[in-house]
Amino acid sequence: MKQLAIPSLCGAILFASSATPALAYVDPVTGSIIIQTLVGGLAAAAVALRSVREKITAPFRSKKKDDIENA
Amino acid sequence: MRDTAALPERDAGSFRDPNGYVFLHAGRVFRAVTPAIYEQFAAIYDSGIIARLSDQGLMIACTRVDADDAMLAKFTGPRGERASALYEHPRVPMLSYPYEWTFSQLKAAGLAHLDLQIAALEEGYVLSDATAYNMQFVDGKPIHIDVLSLQEYKEGQAWSGYNQFCRQFLLPLLLEAWAGVSYQAMYRGSIDGISFPDALAILPKRKLFSSLTGISHVYLHGRSITSASSATSESSSRKSPAISKTRYLAILQQLRDFLADLQSKKRSETYWHSYASKNSYSDTMRDTKLSFVRDWAERVKPKLIWDIGGNTGDYSMAAIEAGAGSSIVLDGDLDSLEALYNTRTKRGVPILPLAMNLSDPSPDLGWKQSERKGLMSRANSDGVIALAVIHHLVIGANLPFDEVINWLLDIAPDGIIEFVPKRDPMVRQLLEMRADLFPDYTEERFRQLVSSRRKIVSEHTFDSNGRLLVAYSEY
Numbered sequence: 134m135k136q137l138a139i140p141s142l143c144g145a146i147l148f149a150s151s152a153t154p155a156l157a158y159v160d161p162v163t164g165s166i167i168i169q170t171l172v173g174g175l176a177a178a179a180v181a182l183r184s185v186r187e188k189i190t191a192p193f194r195s196k197k198k199d200d201i202e203n204a
Numbered sequence: 205m206r207d208t209a210a211l212p213e214r215d216a217g218s219f220r221d222p223n224g225y226v227f228l229h230a231g232r233v234f235r236a237v238t239p240a241i242y243e244q245f246a247a248i249y250d251s252g253i254i255a256r257l258s259d260q261g262l263m264i265a266c267t268r269v270d271a272d273d274a275m276l277a278k279f280t281g282p283r284g285e286r287a288s289a290l291y292e293h294p295r296v297p298m299l300s301y302p303y304e305w306t307f308s309q310l311k312a313a314g315l316a317h318l319d320l321q322i323a324a325l326e327e328g329y330v331l332s333d334a335t336a337y338n339m340q341f342v343d344g345k346p347i348h349i350d351v352l353s354l355q356e357y358k359e360g361q362a363w364s365g366y367n368q369f370c371r372q373f374l375l376p377l378l379l380e381a382w383a384g385v386s387y388q389a390m391y392r393g394s395i396d397g398i399s400f401p402d403a404l405a406i407l408p409k410r411k412l413f414s415s416l417t418g419i420s421h422v423y424l425h426g427r428s429i430t431s432a433s434s435a436t437s438e439s440s441s442r443k444s445p446a447i448s449k450t451r452y453l454a455i456l457q458q459l460r461d462f463l464a465d466l467q468s469k470k471r472s473e474t475y476w477h478s479y480a481s482k483n484s485y486s487d488t489m490r491d492t493k494l495s496f497v498r499d500w501a502e503r504v505k506p507k508l509i510w511d512i513g514g515n516t517g518d519y520s521m522a523a524i525e526a527g528a529g530s531s532i533v534l535d536g537d538l539d540s541l542e543a544l545y546n547t548r549t550k551r552g553v554p555i556l557p558l559a560m561n562l563s564d565p566s567p568d569l570g571w572k573q574s575e576r577k578g579l580m581s582r583a584n585s586d587g588v589i590a591l592a593v594i595h596h597l598v599i600g601a602n603l604p605f606d607e608v609i610n611w612l613l614d615i616a617p618d619g620i621i622e623f624v625p626k627r628d629p630m631v632r633q634l635l636e637m638r639a640d641l642f643p644d645y646t647e648e649r650f651r652q653l654v655s656s657r658r659k660i661v662s663e664h665t666f667d668s669n670g671r672l673l674v675a676y677s678e679y
Binding site: 162165169171174175179183 | 363364366428430444450452457461
């Protein structure tokens, strides 16, 4: 999932709306754990999209391979 | 287990996890498990998960050892913990660290770590951490060496190693893939990996915000760590949110998909296919050296060679074909090491490339400066080859000639060193723009230095400028 239009847009919005540079430091693990609900949702969508894309493109990919092998 | 007089020696890098420690004893590697986790780990071991992961090449083998109370008492942890059980692992031939790995090696280690996590989670287990130092190359493949990281998955729990994985695998790989920055020096200076603020400052914004990984695992993750709002007492007392198993698995799978496609900005896959043909020139000088190395390896049959300045590993390959067991190629040229890894190591040739500036080799690092061992603390080879390298160290890097030769002799009892004289075009080129401050750099002094500590077994002068190959053994 190299390029995603929607996350790109989200990223641009987040970047544009981000507050002043962070100054405080908290236990790195805390932030890493809290963010996983959001990151996990995005990742689940990406994995599902990839799976759908692979199912759609599978017949074309195998046909292409057969063509090459039979050439 | 048979008792021996000597006390087990705890590995200096094994102290963080109070659940168990690694010990070396009578040439064997043991893991002592403390009472804190004895029962939980025994249940994990008995479930057979470690054996299954080991069979898949994802985790180091682990065998329970019968040990009586007297023996267990000898395996005491740094906090005074007495061992409740002992397990044994096969010995890793050569410990190496992520700041010594090329892009392809770190990527392979990251993928292997994620494969392990996915396989474990599907069976109801997780890893408590994601440190890259727990990945070690055995027979050319990265495997996880810390069985105590394995824990039972609890519904709703988050990935506790997420931060560590990003700092120690993802961010350094992105530095090279997206910014063309070699991460090794930064990584060596920061034992916990690349920090999020540094990565966010270096990585191009265009790359960062045009991929899901950039947005989620780097930007949002980085912001969540350094967020000013997170520092309030209200948020610090907040309960950890529950993460569904589906989302946990999705993070691992999405990162795996992303890493599998990630390419170095400096080199593409196709580059390596053409690299061998571009460099596979053959001339008399090279053939002579290959033949000398083969004769030496046939005679000495070293189990493990250190190939100093070994480039793409051609001479290591010749030694292995002639009877050497395996080789570690130490070189500062990342391009050559990448070529070596992609064309040989990945295909099963027992040569491990390690990125090493030979005039500034990896030092002892970490807590008490013994957590990560320096290069010479890991010297374990019985053969060394140093071909066309000493002039770079003595003349190129201004290192004392005597010290360079003695350093090479210290590495192993047997070896080959090539002396490149001052009249050689390569040395003349080094001296072209500078004063000759090296009056002692002579063949005579070279012979004196080698023969003062080793017996010269064979030698060969092989070109008109006087390049000299010397093979030596212990007196």
